[in-house]
Amino acid sequence: MTSIREAYDTYCAQYGPPDRIEMMMCDLNAVLRGKWLPGEDISKLQNGDVRLPLSAYAANIGGHEVDETGLGSIANDPDGVVIAVPESMSAVPWASDKVLQVLVDLKDENDQICLLSSRNMLRKMLDRFEGLNLSPVVATELEFHIIQTRETSSEAPKPLELSPDAQCYDLDAMADQQAILNEIMDTCAVQGIAADTLIAEYGPGQFEVNFHHTNDVMHAADTVILFRRMVRGILKKHGLGATFMAKPYADSPGNGMHVHVSLNDGENRNIFSSTAQSLSPTLGSAVAGVLSSMQDLQAVFAPHMNSFRRFQTNSFAPTTPDWGIDNRNAAVRIPEISGRGARLKHRICGADVNPYLALTAILGGILHGLEHKLTPPLALEDPACRPAPPLEHDWKNAVERFANSTIAKAIFGVPFIEVYSAIRRSEIDLLRTPVTPAEYAYYLGRM
Secondary structure: OOOHHHHHHHHHHHHOOOOEEEEEEEOOOOOEEEEEEEOOOHHHHHOOOOEEEHHHHHOOOOOOOOHHHOOHHHHOOOEEEEEEOHHHOEEOOOOOOOEEEEEEEEEOOOOOEOOOOHHHHHHHHHHHHHHOOOEEEEEEEEEEEEEEOOOOOOOOOOEOOOOOOOOOOOHHHHHHOHHHHHHHHHHHHHHOOOEEEEEEOOOOOEEEEEEOOEOOHHHHHHHHHHHHHHHHHHHHHOOEEEEOOOOOOOOOOOOEEEEEEEEEOOOOOEOOOOOOOOOOHHHHHHHHHHHHHHOOOHHHHOOOOHHHHHOOOOOOOOOOOOEEEOOOOOOEEEEEOOOOOOEEEEOOOEOOOOHHHHHHHHHHHHHHHHHOOOOOOOOOOOOOOOOOOOOOOOHHHHHHHHHOOHHHHHHHOHHHHHHHHHHHHHHHHHHHOOOOHHHHHHHHOOO
16 A cells, blocks of 8 residues: 555656645535645644544535534534545646645544545445455446536526537537547546546536446545546636536436446456346345335435436436336446446436445445345336336435435444434525525515
């Protein structure tokens, strides 16, 4: 494992000493919080001399403390020790000066990574698979929109000028943004982000990046966090904006994060592979586990109010927990059932998710299916298939279902669920309180 000093020295050998070090901690909303450290003060980070409040993990989406979490001012707001992730150190090419960025976590008073660390939650899930001599292999696909710069934070997004309303796989749309898209891909190479293909997606100014499959699941989650930051930084440099909001336009497809998952055994064999023309028992159980837990875990896959706008008929997002062979309407699509490529594709998450928690939930559902040898329902293409109960459309109901879910508690633990649910409830109160422009438009002059 690379040390902090070794990673720092590697950066300096290529770019010279940094002007500053940007320490980035992922909170439960997948917002990066942290500090800037003078570039020459790497020893402070190396020696554990940098602190951040533990409550920084648990702010609501507006950045406010949530008393119900038991953290922050009501608990004297204790600090945690900043611990760097050396392998995440990289240059920031879009910055105007020399910047070294690094992901960090916090250790608590017991010298343990804080239980609210999303990265550590995923690490615990991966440890469970390792205990079974199994290794998940994942690949993610991430959608985003390029938008015009907004004057205020409450201004609605506007697509790029001359963007077609429907640009799916449109090569001209790619060519129109060639300079930006090339810079994104070049920066991926600089930052060690294993981007594969980039396409124009359906919506105006919408694009999708596919990342290479990997058995380094933690790096796959890091990649999503770092890519989102990078795209926003590059677009800002070009006088534009970017959003991974789940549904930025009411009448256009939203942004999703699709996740491919397979499982290798100790001999590096894909245990999902079947020699028959049907799912292997292990892939069937994995699918069943993911489907049976999908509604209970929806508050992770769709964490925010806007996330639930994706779950609409004809919106290109699944609305029921179902599955099918190579079926793009299904919540779980099976692209291949044999060979190295045998896998499931989870299609529920919005691009606004916390990727560490999303992968933890997906893998937890798979593990649940394997441990209980669950059998999947009939596939969508089966004539005898009957519609499954729909996914939740109400944000509050989804949060309360998660808060009381037995399988969620088995995956995340009760203390984590209590804090996560408190944050979501705070966000619900925050966003349901203001009177909306739509209410003024329809009610003010008529009532």
